[in-house]
Amino acid sequence: MKKEIIIGIILGGFSYLIYIGYDVSPLIILGVLGGMLYFITKKKGLVNVSSSQQVVNNIKFGFDDIGGLDTPKQELKEALEFLIKSNTTTKMGIRPIKGILLSGPPGTGKTLLAKAAAGYSDATFIATSGSDFIEMYAGVGAQRVRSLFHKARDLSKKQKKHTAIIFIDEIEVLGGKRGINSSHHEYDQTLNQLLVEMDGLNTHKDIQILLIAATNRPDLLDSAILRPGRFDRQVKVDLPDKETRKIILELNCKNKPLDNNVNIEEIASCTYGFSGAHIESVANEAAILALRENCSKITQVHLQEAVDKVILGEKLSNIKKSKEILHRVSIHESGHAIISEILNPGSVEQITVTSRGNALGFVRHSQKEEQILYTKSVLEKEIMILLAGSLSEKLFLAERSTGATNDFQHAMQLAQKIITAGISRLGVISTEVLPKAEYYKVCCEIIAESEKHTKDMLVANEELVIKLSDALEKKEKISRAELRGIIN
Numbered sequence: 001m002k003k004e005i006i007i008g009i010i011l012g013g014f015s016y017l018i019y020i021g022y023d024v025s026p027l028i029i030l031g032v033l034g035g036m037l038y039f040i041t042k043k044k045g046l047v048n049v050s051s052s053q054q055v056v057n058n059i060k061f062g063f064d065d066i067g068g069l070d071t072p073k074q075e076l077k078e079a080l081e082f083l084i085k086s087n088t089t090t091k092m093g094i095r096p097i098k099g100i101l102l103s104g105p106p107g108t109g110k111t112l113l114a115k116a117a118a119g120y121s122d123a124t125f126i127a128t129s130g131s132d133f134i135e136m137y138a139g140v141g142a143q144r145v146r147s148l149f150h151k152a153r154d155l156s157k158k159q160k161k162h163t164a165i166i167f168i169d170e171i172e173v174l175g176g177k178r179g180i181n182s183s184h185h186e187y188d189q190t191l192n193q194l195l196v197e198m199d200g201l202n203t204h205k206d207i208q209i210l211l212i213a214a215t216n217r218p219d220l221l222d223s224a225i226l227r228p229g230r231f232d233r234q235v236k237v238d239l240p241d242k243e244t245r246k247i248i249l250e251l252n253c254k255n256k257p258l259d260n261n262v263n264i265e266e267i268a269s270c271t272y273g274f275s276g277a278h279i280e281s282v283a284n285e286a287a288i289l290a291l292r293e294n295c296s297k298i299t300q301v302h303l304q305e306a307v308d309k310v311i312l313g314e315k316l317s318n319i320k321k322s323k324e325i326l327h328r329v330s331i332h333e334s335g336h337a338i339i340s341e342i343l344n345p346g347s348v349e350q351i352t353v354t355s356r357g358n359a360l361g362f363v364r365h366s367q368k369e370e371q372i373l374y375t376k377s378v379l380e381k382e383i384m385i386l387l388a389g390s391l392s393e394k395l396f397l398a399e400r401s402t403g404a405t406n407d408f409q410h411a412m413q414l415a416q417k418i419i420t421a422g423i424s425r426l427g428v429i430s431t432e433v434l435p436k437a438e439y440y441k442v443c444c445e446i447i448a449e450s451e452k453h454t455k456d457m458l459v460a461n462e463e464l465v466i467k468l469s470d471a472l473e474k475k476e477k478i479s480r481a482e483l484r485g486i487i488n
Contacts, residue, residue, distance in 0.1 A: 107277025111169060127167045165212060390407060415447055
């Protein structure tokens with residue numbers, strides 16, 4: 001109704017000016033330019049600053065739907081209890097927690113935790129992303145931050161609630177270190193406004209706001225945003241251990257028809273280093289493979305095949321190996337497998353010479369215990385296993401190939417780790433003051449020593465390497481049980 005009244009007044013004014021003989025063409029031009037500017041800014045998102053913010057209601061998702069992550073769950077629940085039972089905490093003289101920062105590798109469940117927090121509490125929940133605040137136009141980001149907190153308070157009042165939760169994903173875009181973007185101060189202005197809003201939360205006694213943020217690059221965040229009083233708690237959401245991987249796998253397989261012979265623990269054991277997202281993908285890919293083969297149930301083979309697919313990608317049907325290449329790849333992978341079994345009995349889960357992604361062959365290892373600390377001997381064993389493939393080619397096929405490039409790069413990284421950890425012949429050193437020539441020399445010494453031991457072991461087990469290679473050429477895939485049979 002207001003728009004119609006305003007339009008009527010403007011048209012009436014123009015009619016009167018034309019009636020008295022006034023030249024209205026400059027006013028018309030200004031009006032057209034103003035309208036164009038309005039529509040351009042609206043298209044760019046400068047007028048509707050809250051268009052990217054999502055209000056989430058009635059979330060039927062809780063902490064029980066997330067496998068593992070006991071510590072992050074407890075931290076979030078405690079912070080949410082301060083919102084739910086604000087009267088009790090106030091009597092105890094407890095200051096409300098203003099912010100929780102969830103940090104960790106991608107796919108570990110940070111966004112799921114925020115979603116569960118919304119389902120756990122009865123607070124108004126608004127979700128957004130750090131990239132939604134950054135524009136090339138100065139002042140837009142700061143306005144969007146103000147709009148976000150203002151929107152949270154208004155919605156809480158409308159819904160007759162006293163608490164609100166704001167979730168910002170990928171906050172490193174919004175909260176990056178100030179002064180880095182010297183040519184563009186929009187980033188700094190946006191961060192400054194966020195700091196002001198977080199500091200000013202207590203000024204609104206009627207509405208209590210909890211800010212939850214997620215990032216996989218906490219090193220990029222400004223120190224001002226990390227201090228207590230803003231993000232009071234920094235919760236590490238790390239990669240799951242074996243037991244947690246088993247729980248996550250069971251949760252993701254709950255709605256899928258599993259065969260009675262499926263061993264979830266075995267799959268959890270061979271997914272070391274997988275995030276929750278990887279494990280969810282394993283369960284999904286296994287179901288797809290079963291459907292592709294018209295199977296009514298998902299078997300152990302489907303799950304093992306899904307693990308390979310998540311690690312390396314789909315099988316490459318367009319790569320046809322010649323007998324010579326197949327023999328070389330078989331010798332290469334047999335060398336890796338035999339040395340791995342000698343140094344760490346029972347460590348090989350599967351060997352394959354089927355091409356996947358960029359790999360012509362692959363040895364998948366199972367890890368019984370989660371490795372947190374590495375001794376020098378453990379790192380040297382890893383180097384020996386990496387070098388075994390190329391050395392097998394040299395010993396049994398007279399020359400090496402380019403197939404060991406990634407193995408060499410990883411072996412050199414492990415040699416560097418031995419030096420930087422202070423467990424090489426150099427002792428405790430600083431790589432910043434160590435001459436590059438000396439650094440490289442010691443790395444080569446570590447590689448050469450490991451290569452010598454690996455070569456002696458391969459020569460002593462030549463018959464076993466050849467036997468395993470022949471089996472791989474015939475079957476293209478050798479399981480753990482088949483490998484034990486060949487070794488025995």
